[in-house]
Amino acid sequence: MSIAIDYAPPARRLRQQASRDDLVKLGFMAVIGLYLIVALGAPLFVMLSKSLSTYRFDLSAFEFQVSDETGANWATAVTADALNKELGVVAKKDLATNSDGRLAVTKFFPQFNFRSPVHYRIRGVTDDAAFLVGSTLEKGTAWREYDSAAFRRVVLRPASSLGIENFKTYFSTPALARSIYNSVLMASISTVVTVSIAFALAYALTRSCMPLKGLFRGILTIPILVPSLLPGIALVYLFGNQGVFRDWLMGYSIYGPIGIVIGSVFFTLPHAFLIILTALSVADARHYEAAASLRASKWRTFTTVTVPGARYGLVSAAFVVFTLVITDFGLPKVIGGQYGMLAVDIYKQVIGQQNFEMGAVVSVILLVPAVLAFAVDRRMQKRQVALLSARAVPYAPKRNVRMDGFCFAFACLVSLFILGMIAMCQIAALVKFWPYDLTLTTKNFAFDLMDGGGWAAYANSIKLALLTAFFGSVIVFAGAYMVEKADGFRFGRSVFHFLAMMPMAVPGMVLGLAYIFFFNNPANPLNSIYGTMTILVVCTVTHFYTVAHLTALTALKQMDPEFESVGASLKQPFHRLFFRVTLPVCLPAILNIGIYLFVNAMTTVSAVVFLYAADTKLASVAVLNMDDAGDIAPAAAMGMMIFYTNVVAKLIHAVVSRGLLARTQAWR
């Protein structure tokens, strides 16, 4: 009896422990999930509904009366629809239009003459029916009377309704539909090139004994430190019509596909490199020993041990690069020439024509790759096996002169490409008037005299970057932990992971616009954050969620689930395991996430361009604005300021992480 009582409580406590853990985890996941829904799902939904809101002229909503020549006797009222049926002046397909479509009412009156004494009356059948007299808005069901001269200026406005006409219009416009092909082509080519280079480099850094690894590692992450507009600017200076090396292109123009691919490889390389490096950096030496003892050739070891080990990272990197290229608008805007790309189309529709609906349609089309990425990513993930088991032995590469030499040469080549682009920007920033006056000057750094917000914008950018790095790392890592290590709630975790994958495919411009529609709505309780630094931080964290999430996930995946089992069987609550084991093991990844968010917050343009307010202007937006105005040299100068800031941040990060890692990563 007493033995039974003694025995029972611990067992019950263990169950309670587990379920309390689960509840806490569920709670955390719900909070971060809610964050993603508010910061991403809801705004995108608003955007989606925008894409379905169409405009057409509702002719049955307007009634006219015409007087005789005395202006006193009126004929019976007749709707515009009836007049159109009789006269057939407006074809059915021409009734579909944009929000700024206008239809002159005189079309319905073939006898119309603006000098005649005839008077006209017009009214809406519903309260919403709107028309313009010149540019004055009139609404409602009251009759309004105009003489012929004024009636000439009356135009009908379209009514908005729900429908898929926008998509029909999109696909029937050859130039727009062509952009899908162009974007996919550019993204595919850039992905193959970038991932190949990134893999080779990550391989060289983790599997060879080449010298100067730290230096190369630093150089290879340089492109992430600059806004994506900057490679565009560099390419103009290098290969433009007045470029230093324009002859290298043998008559081909840098403005177009060539420029887009070169620039895309430049700015996506570090993203792919970081992911693949994380995947390759934890290798189990036992696999290589096994391969060696089985007398496997080098190539066979490579294809059966190295590549499969990094498979998950490779696929992630490929999708990251693909979506980065397809959603980036800064680079094709500067260097794309007449080559239509989806992201630039959004820019043209939204900024050029204020056609939010069509911009939303293009964005919805851009979401397709994200859904595909998600499907493939989930499939790959299921096959992923933890590489770093609790019994793993860290791999140490062996010296091999030929292989090391080859790796070194390749790393040098890529580094030269990267440093060359940056050097060109630095020269551009210091030259007085390219290409006619090459004297050096610092006047390009007098930002207060240019578009964009001056030095205050630069200070704001640093503040944004710090806040984003801190809150972003906390949110992202906690979220990734919940997805990867929580038991149960399969459905909730899938939804969460899906939300976490989405931001990568959402062009910043779409996200920014979606934020305006969602947050700048008096009915929204979160309305107060609109126009503040908070919304910039929320937007930036969300915009760069995916890569950070994938980095955290890749690091977490390399931890054997046995840690959790052991922790549970030792009756340790999950948070103890989290803080004592998971966090220290993943610390390099977390620090990488922090610095990744910092530099991206410094360089991001598109997402925040709609969200900044008078006192929250940003340096990166200044680069865009200055380039837009054609002040390319100051744009390059501000870009270089961002670059130097990020370099300093990187150095601080290196020092801090060295100190921390010495304490937590001694086992590596």
Place this chain on the structure above:
Amino acid sequence: MNRHMFFMLAGAMSVALPVIASAQTELTVYTAVEAVDLDRYKATFEKAHPDITINWVRDSTGVMTAKLLAEKDNPQADVVWGLAATSLLLLKTEGMLEAYQPKGVEALDKKFVDRDTPPSWVGMDAYVAALCYNTVEAAKLGLTAPQTWEDLTKPEYKGHIVMPNPSSSGTGFLDVSGWMQMWGEEKAWSFMDRLHENISAYTHSGSKPCKMAGAGEAVIGVSFEFPGAKAKSAGAPIDIIFPAEGSGWEAEATAIIAGTANLEAAKTLVDWSVTREANEMYNVGYAVVAYPGIAKTVQHLPSDIAAKMIDNDFEWAANNRATILKEWQKRYDAKSEPKS
């Protein structure tokens, strides 16, 4: 340390200056005026009205217009000071502008003021379509300078002209609407068909073609006079050419956003924006201003620009914009794809 000091100062000020602080009205002013001018405009106005503080939100015309339209249901701006009249007309048709008759508006040139009474917008200055022509690159290629719009269709310029895309640039649209108003639609389309053969790129910004010509990336940039003068001052080897047929133009204008909480201060700003003093201030950068008879010549620009301006019907342009752009995209966007 600095931060600490800042808070101490801020604290001290909030104790010492409550009266001044409460009398101060802050106006959120949206603008697309060149950044270099913003501080000057702000300082000049605040000197005249020390009780009002301007908080600028500045961006390019397209971004600003999109931002204003997106904020339609919950406007953040009190006043728009320095945005294209065509954009303001668009806002007016959405019922976003507060009609107001500024004191002294009668003194302004009629074509710079909204046709309705009271007007919803009042103009400040004009930017006028012009060509930026790189003499150094032209000499290398043995080209002669174009004198008319029609000259631009000559085969010798093939691949050497850049112009702004009217679907993404207000300047591009003012060119197109200018040609249509000068020649009628049919002739304008036939001209653009031929011009299109010579265009090497359509840019998204109106000043960029001129900067590109200035930097030798193109020989001829279809742009407007202001960036031309600016590029020339910076050392660009360009000539600014006003085609003989006349030029389309756009007014920069001011308007009050309906529903502003600071209506009185907004009216004060708009009243001041039409004064002679304000117009003299605009004249530093802009050759043509709304206040007649006071404009001084701007460096690198001819003195008779006002004579080159066509009789621009903003209302016609705004109400036909959707139709024109649809046709433009049908004709040139599809064709402008490289044949790869």
